[in-house]
Amino acid sequence: MANISKRDRTREKRSELAAKNRRELIAAGFKRRDLLKMGLLTSAGMLIPKSGLSARPLTSAGFVYDDTPQSRPTTPFVEEMPRLVEKPFFTSAASLTGPPPQVTPNTAAGESRTINHQILTGQPPQKYYEIHQKAFQAKSHPEFSQPSTLWGYDGIFPGPLFRAYYGEPMLVRHWNDLPPDGQNGGFGLNSTTTHLHNGHTPQESDGHPCFFNDRTHFYDHHYPNVLAGFQSTHPTLNAAGIPGDLKESMHTLWYHDHRFDYTSQNVYKGMAGMFNLFHKNGQYDGGDENSGFRLPSYPNFDVNMVFNDAVYDAQTDQLAFDLFNLDGILGDKMQVNGKVQPVFHVSPRRYRFRWLNMGPSRFYQFSILDPTNNTTKQIWQMSTDGNFLARPVKVDGVRISVAERTDVIVDFTGLAGKTFYIENRLEQTDGRGPTGKVLNPGQGTKVLKIVVDQPAVADNSVNFDTALASLPAGQPYFYGFPDTTTPIRVTRTFKFERNNGQWAVNGKFPNCLEPPRFAIKLNTAEKWIFQNNSGGWQHPIHMHFEEFQTLKINGQPPAVSGIVQAGRKDVLRLEHNMQAEVYFRFRDFKGLLPLHCHNVVHEDHAMMVLLEINDNGDLNPNP
Amino acid sequence: MKNISRRNVMALLGAAPFVAAVAARAESPKPAPRAEDVTSRDRIREKHFPNVQLVTHEGKKVRFYDDLVKDKVVVINFMYAKCEGICPGITTNLVKVQRILGGRVGKDIFMYSLSLKPEQDTPEALAEYARMHKVGPGWQYLTGAPADLELLRRSLGFTDPDPLVDADKSNHIGNVRYGNEPLQRWAACPGMSKPEMIVESIGWLLPQGSRPSAKGEGK
Structure with a gap:
């Protein structure tokens, strides 16, 4: 099967x-x-x-x-892969349910926020969005006897897709319309916090695990959509006509619940969606293949794919959550955009795929399989965690741990009538991490079937085979990486450990009630060393708010490959016994932020550090 | 009819009498429910709360689900009296949790510590451990038949995926699992988290308005 x-x-x-x-x-x-x-x-x-x-x-x-529940067997590749639904916006705050957004929390009107917006007046929203978090029924495969009850943004899974632009601040009002107590179907907490992973967002809108949005209340998230450095290192207007470091541009983000103790339950239950961030006027990654980087046009040929693995109770076909698991949960149903092993029809031209591993715990290594001869079709990897490499790299496959994103170009030109599969070839038998074995093409798990049977259409997107050949040596195709010349103010080491089943960082656990464990001085650079001391477990380590650059993996600068950890990222895939060194700058906004493992089961038990950016910072090397 | 007799079946069972004993101690026999009648709350109970018989450190006989968990807000950890590793630290920590919760422990929030070495931990041994650590009233220490405690340990998720580590009791899981059984709300945190944070997490199990203050309830 x-x-x-x-x-x-x-x-x-x-x-x-x-x-x-x-x-x-x-x-x-x-x-x-x-x-x-x-x-x-x-x-x-x-x-x-x-x-x-x-x-x-x-x-x-x-x-x-x-x-452990095992889902019933289902016939693969029978249902169409849904496209994510784009979220419409209002141009006026008056269209929002509830009072107009304001700087101070409107507690009397039911706003859950407790901290003032830092920059609402300085970056007034040009678009307003309203989301209702609620329960709904969904069937991920037609052979299931009944739908499951999920919780999701606007009652869909994956949640609606945001199309956002740098230089266009926006505000998203999240209403918590989740069911009352006692109606969670066995897992999930009806108190939430929504994190935009990985926006350069002020803390009060970032979705901190200790800031909750409770039932019948709303929480306004102000996303200024600014480039890092915009009010610090790069305050003058750049070539895109906006302040900030252009090389800090990100493009593929996602949003999900981040509620302390219950993140794994809520995200597994459906609380996740994606967020595409473009540059305006067709510049750079502008969404139009006729200008800028000339990447396949959004939305027709720029396709978001959310991958998650789930288990359904074999008796009732209901989504089942392994409630008391401490190590990591593996599902046996591979889903793409909410459907088990669906099928996607394409035209014979180039496509951009934005791949997200939603978790909860599994690591993937995706290649495009040609089933006629069990070979892989090479693809172009353009970015890591929504950040462009200097140039795309041609690869056989890409490894994606929980919360990582990879944007790739797959070229179906001249391949009309053929069928391909996205195949996961990374062997993994339990939630701790992959075994390390990469299976041969055709021996893995086919997650998505791709049939090239749509009409031939014009393709004006860049062809990297020719475009890169004509590029002068050393010149990036995309932005190039931000410099790492800002001197490192402090080096800190974080040991990710397992102490008798308790997930710890430097032997300690997070606490919402205490002051932050350490402080970073605003607008400085730090070097962080991540060490995996947990034995048989692997950890995707994630820092909010800023992207890092990988300096070293196990003492060596990382190679650029499909298993790349080089470049700009916000999730460091900490594999067995690995030590990684990363370079961060922390700019523009002060406030509370978390650093944590994104295997959401580890996160909940409680592999997380709560820190802050403030005016003075500290020099604690082992916080 | 194929040639498998009850004798063969018993041979199958006999091959692992431990398992047979375990199964026999589980839920008292009743007709298996139809899938459509089974709620998610039932499923959690079936999977995680075998109704085994235990004895408290005060010598009282109790059934795990019926008497200790059903309709309650519970806080559960595992230990053993002669543990020299993480138990003393976690117990001290949980004693602080109990002090913050005040008179609610035993009244509407129930704390249970289950023995990992029930063959050694008689009710008297547990009572001595509790006394030594200044455990207050309302927090029950529990022991029973080894097969039952082992079943509970596994059902409640206090296991290590490596069988060798799992067999080493001195290296046991140090988390605290808590839940609101009727609301089907379950989570866990490290046993060495700060007591105030554990109280906060316990608070999230309860409706707003009835949450304990991390600063203390008094009484």
């Missing part, structure tokens, strides 16, 4: 033996009641996972508690 990752041989044998025993039991005519009485069935009706009845091995204690 294409939807279950390959098992090893021993497990196969055990599986066969178990199936044989089960068949014998059934053939013997034992009724369910008999099996229950004999202790072979749990009251949930599942055969107890003992040796001889289950594929799963017994532990040394002689008993395996193993009631």
